Amino acid sequence: SAVISQKPSRDICQRGTSLTIQCQVDSQVTMMFWYRQQPGQSLTLIATANQGSEATYESGFVIDKFPISRPNLTFSTLTVSNMSPEDSSIYLCSVVKGDWDEQFFGPGTRLTVL
Amino acid sequence: AQSVTQLDSQVPVFEEAPVELRCNYSSSVSVYLFWYVQYPNQGLQLLLKYLSGSTLVKGINGFEAEFNKSQTSFHLRKPSVHISDTAEYFCAVKKGTGGFKTIFGAGTRLFVKA
Numbered sequence: 001s002a003v004i005s006q007k008p009s010r011d012i013c014q015r016g017t018s019l020t021i022q023c024q025v026d027s028q029v030t031m032m033f034w035y036r037q038q039p040g041q042s043l044t045l046i047a048t049a050n051q052g053s054e055a056t057y058e059s060g061f062v063i064d065k066f067p068i069s070r071p072n073l074t075f076s077t078l079t080v081s082n083m084s085p086e087d088s089s090i091y092l093c094s095v096v097k098g099d100w101d102e103q104f105f106g107p108g109t110r111l112t113v114l
Numbered sequence: 115a116q117s118v119t120q121l122d123s124q125v126p127v128f129e130e131a132p133v134e135l136r137c138n139y140s141s142s143v144s145v146y147l148f149w150y151v152q153y154p155n156q157g158l159q160l161l162l163k164y165l166s167g168s169t170l171v172k173g174i175n176g177f178e179a180e181f182n183k184s185q186t187s188f189h190l191r192k193p194s195v196h197i198s199d200t201a202e203y204f205c206a207v208k209k210g211t212g213g214f215k216t217i218f219g220a221g222t223r224l225f226v227k228a
Contacts, residue, residue, distance in 0.1 A: 004157070031214065041220065041221075042204065042218045042219060042220045042221050043158075043204070043218045045215065045216075048214075092157060092158070094158075096214075102148075102160050102163065103148075103158075103160075103216055104160075105150075105157035105158040105159070106157050107156055107157045108156075108157050110155075
């Protein structure tokens with residue numbers, strides 16, 4: 001299994017500011033992902049965080065808005081830049097270890113943008 | 115490409131009654147199938163998974179699901195629910211080999227009433 005922690009657990013931010021969310025895993029993992037879960041909706045994959053190289057973004061998400069870092073095999077950050085109320089969501093870090101038969105999820109960061 | 119449809123957005127049920135949460139998928143290739151549960155203010159937790167072999171899969175907390183290839187379904191069942199089963203349930207699909215992206219359904223809110 002994998003134990004994932006995220007910081008902060010929640011935050012309330014002003015429009016136009018940026019927030020960096022941290023994801024720490026208790027062991028080395030093969031892949032790390034960032035998801036967004038808007039109120040009452042399912043999970044949408046933002047990007048795959050690649051260790052030592054640029055993240056791979058899904059359609060509709062861009063690096064300028066959601067810069068991602070992954071300096072090693074157990075840590076990643078997601079920044080939500082120039083925030084607007086539409087960015088209010090839960091942001092979830094997720095990892096896969098070894099053979100891909102289960103994804104593990106962090107507890108999420110609940111972001112409210114005023 | 116794979117897709118997942120959860121046929122019910124909300125399922126209210128009385129405590130100790132049986133429940134079925136429906137999930138259909140579409141894919142032109144073999145897939146892995148998953149059910150995740152999300153309790154309030156928490157991340158996602160794996161309930162069960164189908165990778166291959168027996169089509170009846172048993173998971174945690176007394177849940178089970180049956181893979182039906184001809185009907186492209188993976189419905190989740192529990193013979194007797196508890197108040198503590200109140201949560202959001204997500205069906206998910208991943209390409210069986212070579213793929214790395216997991217696609218999540220829209221979720222089904224299970225509400226267990228006393």
